[in-house]
Amino acid sequence: MDALTDLAAGFADALTPINLLFAFIGVLLGTAVGVLPGIGPAMTVALLLPVTYVLEPTSAFIMFAGIYYGGMYGGSTTSILLNTPGEASSIMTALEGNKMAKAGRGAAALATAAIGSFVAGTIGTLLLALVAPTVVDLAIGITAADYFALAVFAFVAVATVLGASPLRGLASLGLGLYLGLVGTDVLTGQERFTVGVPQLSDGIDVVVVAVALFAVGEALYVASRLRHGPVQVMDASGPYMTRSDLRRSWAPWLRGTALGFPFGALPAGGAEIPTFLSYASERRLTKHPEEFGKGAIEGVAGPEAANNAAAAGVLVPLLTLGLPTSATAAILLAAFQGYGIQPGPTLLTTESTLVWTLIAALFIGNTMLLVLNLPLAGVWVKLLRIPRPYLYAGILLFASLGCYAVNADPLDLVLLLLLGGLGFVMRRYGWPVAPAIIGLILGPIAETNLRRALAISGGDLSVLVDTWFSRIVLLLSFLALVVPIVLRVVRGRRSTPEELQETGELRHHETAAANREGGEGS
Amino acid sequence: MSGVVVVGVVPNPRGQAALEHAVAEAQRRGARLVVVNSSRGDALVDEEYLQGPPLRQLEADLTVSGVPFELRQPVGRDVAEELAAAVAETDADLLVIGLRRRSAVGKLLMGSAAQRILLDVDCPVLAVKGPPRNGG
Amino acid sequence: MTAPEPVPAPPGDVGSPATGPPETAAARAGRNNGELALTVLLGVLGVYLVVDAGSIAVPGSASNVGPRFFPYLVGGLIIVTAVALGVRVFLGDRGPADESEDVDLTAGTDWRAVGIIAAAFLAHALLINVIGWPLAVTLMFGTIAWALGARGIVRPLLAGGITSVVVWIVFVKALNVALPGGTFLELATSWF
Known part of the structure; x- marks a missing residue:
């Protein structure tokens, strides 16, 4: 198969000693930072972005592949051992995983998460390699209007479907879109919203916004409500997987992968929903229902696999369409742009070598993670002994480094602080941050395509619904915008993870419907 | 005599040594033992804070020793502050602490908890170095 | 939108005694005036965008959809x-404050x-441009760690100093990132 030949070539490029070293550093850094409390994968990638500035693109993306999967895995380690999910998609892992750790089966929980991540990551990356060329073939024919429709769908999905409050998601999206507007208009060269500051005419750097909203905002927010004690038990001891653990884990791994990848690959992606669905389905299918809520290994294996498969799936729209559907993917897109590479349907032809090397690096990073993490879990946990004052002072130190390294301009640091303040109040009032990042990065791309489409039609807005593709996508966007709001009015809030653990039922109408579909598909 | 002996405990040999000496002292004096195991609570994990099986082991050991005891596990302040507070509150006759072996440079940089305890506390202080010898 | 400026302290919801604890009481029940203020600012931003967009120059050559449309x-x-x-918040709707591993949601701000x-x-x-990145960052690290409750003065400064010098050497000497080191450090490492 064609894709496999390309992939083999990618492996040939990635498997040089120096690139292996970069993959290793990436995995190590990604896991180490991912393990730290309060730092999710998006923040990990944002903080480590400057590390790659100085590297040539291939090495940088090999390192990023390691950071990407490493950050994911680091997060689940903390979730299991300390019941502190760093982000929504590790909530389900934490639920049963921490119960297992408390029952002295921490090592087994870590093992099933590590192997599940590996299995899901490998299958997911393989699917990515196989699907990407096909999607690109389909995407070559899409018009600017179609692309605009896709961007709108991604906006709406990220803002309303994933967050707890659709309106707050939209507010965050609006802020991101505004930040994306600041600077010089690409098509006409006019300055917009620069309020007379010359440095703003180049636009606000994505790194500055990402580091500000994630790292600085988080540090300020934590500072405002710092937790003092109580200290937690942490126990990574106990036997690794027994034969019975393995027998109970393999099917959830595969089912989790089957749920996670498509959800990640859809523009409405994100890892949260598939992990919920995986947990719910494992709970229903298990032969040991009595163990759920007390540390059932299926409840760790499934969601963790779903999480990683979704992470691989998210790369499909990113690499084939240039469409980021998670905050982490948006920052990866910014990394591409930093190298003057614009992901999109042409990426696979123009930067073929780079993309296939990146995909090969994902396989390599994934394998390294498995080898590293089982023996090193104890070492990662030592990082959790860093006192919080030092941890957050350190986060700000790296924020300063990354932000200053972009332009060597102290004004960027002042901007970083201001935007960090914005991130702080957003967290404080429950406004999600991810939509702002997506809006910032995808906004300009959406605008360009919108104006291109309207220029061709001579300003006739009907061009936006000219093709069936854009009609369907816009209709879906409209539904994604309206349905959650209507549901909220009609049925009340979505069930919390704790309720899900109690009952095994997702109460939210929409996800319950998706659940049935997912159940048939797996 | 109904005095009080306060002891600072950490789960390691020097803490164990301090505890053994404290138990011996309490038995000799017929005193009540106040066992303090504290954490600053500023990290997610603190291996010096007793929880789970080691905690139950400690309680079992103390029960076996027959000394009336009280276990305190405050979170939030320094060991030195917590011990001084416990001594002041119980009007203790004796404080037993384990001594860390530390180089001069280490002491300069990190400060010495033992030193601050000595300065802060009003009662006699028995400083024990691990590994344990037979107390008593 | 500068953050550290206290969002107007919620004076407690209507009907609660004026003497009630200012922050926490209002944070538990009733309308969230801080978020209301944030929402108003958001609205102001929207109006600013619409008004200011009108002043973006449209070059004659631009097609009918110029830089103002988006x-x-x-x-x-x-x-x-x-x-x-704004209406939702005014009526008492509140977002779930972001949960985080190190955050105590019950604590006051x-x-x-x-x-x-x-x-x-x-x-x-x-x-940074005056005394160099390592020294500036060390002072910042020390102050922040102290503000967050680290013990002593020496230890935070020392931790910050070591971290920043190591990071500076790695990034500047090994990776060639531009980062002013300050006179002393640049002299001391000029032999690299």
């Missing part, structure tokens, strides 16, 4: 969202720590 869209979206959200951190960060931004 700003109008974004401004419109922001205004509509701000109004809808420590504005002092937030203020000190913001000031320390601002100071370091202004000092």
Whole structure:
């Protein structure tokens, strides 16, 4: 198969000693930072972005592949051992995983998460390699209007479907879109919203916004409500997987992968929903229902696999369409742009070598993670002994480094602080941050395509619904915008993870419907 | 005599040594033992804070020793502050602490908890170095 | 939108005794005036976008959809969202405050720590080009760690100093990132 030949070539490029070293550093850094409390994968990638500035693109993306999967895995380690999910998609892992750790089966929980991540990551990356060329073939024919429709769908999905409050998601999206507007208009060269500051005419750097909203905002927010004690038990001891653990884990791994990848690959992606669905389905299918809520290994294996498969799936729209559907993917897109590479349907032809090397690096990073993490879990946990004052002072130190390294301009640091303040109040009032990042990065791309489409039609807005593709996508966007709001009015809030653990039922109408579909598909 | 002996405990040999000496002292004096195991609570994990099986082991050991005891596990302040507070509150006759072996440079940089305890506390202080010898 | 400026302290919801604890009581029940203020600011931003978009010069050569169109869209979206959200918040709807591993949602807001951190960060931004990144960052690290409750003065400064010098050497000497080291460090490492 064609894709496999390309992939083999990618492996040939990635498997040089120096690139292996970069993959290793990436995995190590990604896991180490991912393990730290309060730092999710998006923040990990944002903080480590400057590390790659100085590297040539291939090495940088090999390192990023390691950071990407490493950050994911680091997060689940903390979730299991300390019941502190760093982000929504590790909530389900934490639920049963921490119960297992408390029952002295921490090592087994870590093992099933590590192997599940590996299995899901490998299958997911393989699917990515196989699907990407096909999607690109389909995407070559899409018009600017179609692309605009896709961007709108991604906006709406990220803002309303994933967050707890659709309106707050939209507010965050609006802020991101505004930040994306600041600077010089690409098509006409006019300055917009620069309020007379010359440095703003180049636009606000994505790194500055990402580091500000994630790292600085988080540090300020934590500072405002710092937790003092109580200290937690942490126990990574106990036997690794027994034969019975393995027998109970393999099917959830595969089912989790089957749920996670498509959800990640859809523009409405994100890892949260598939992990919920995986947990719910494992709970229903298990032969040991009595163990759920007390540390059932299926409840760790499934969601963790779903999480990683979704992470691989998210790369499909990113690499084939240039469409980021998670905050982490948006920052990866910014990394591409930093190298003057614009992901999109042409990426696979123009930067073929780079993309296939990146995909090969994902396989390599994934394998390294498995080898590293089982023996090193104890070492990662030592990082959790860093006192919080030092941890957050350190986060700000790296924020300063990354932000200053972009332009060597102290004004960027002042901007970083201001935007960090914005991130702080957003967290404080429950406004999600991810939509702002997506809006910032995808906004300009959406605008360009919108104006291109309207220029061709001579300003006739009907061009936006000219093709069936854009009609369907816009209709879906409209539904994604309206349905959650209507549901909220009609049925009340979505069930919390704790309720899900109690009952095994997702109460939210929409996800319950998706659940049935997912159940048939797996 | 109904005095009080306060002891600072950490789960390691020097803490164990301090505890053994404290138990011996309490038995000799017929005193009540106040066992303090504290954490600053500023990290997610603190291996010096007793929880789970080691905690139950400690309680079992103390029960076996027959000394009336009280276990305190405050979170939030320094060991030195917590011990001084416990001594002041119980009007203790004796404080037993384990001594860390530390180089001069280490002491300069990190400060010495033992030193601050000595300065802060009003009662006699028995400083024990691990590994344990037979107390008593 | 500068953050550390206390969002107007919620004076407690209507009907609660004026003497009630200012922050925490209002944070538990009733309308969230802080978020209301944030929503109003969002609305102001939307209006600004729409108004200011009108002053973006449109070159004669531009086709019918110029550089103003998308700003109008974004401004419109922001205004509509701000109004809808404002009404919800006014009626008592509140978002789930972001949960985090190190956050105690029951604790009141420590504005002092937030203020000190913001000031320390601002100071370091202004000092970088004067005294070099490592020293500026060390001072910032020490101040922040102290504000967050680290013990002593020496230890935070020492930790910050070691971290910043190591990071500086790795990034500047090994990776060639441009980062002013300050006179002393640049002299001391010039033989690299």
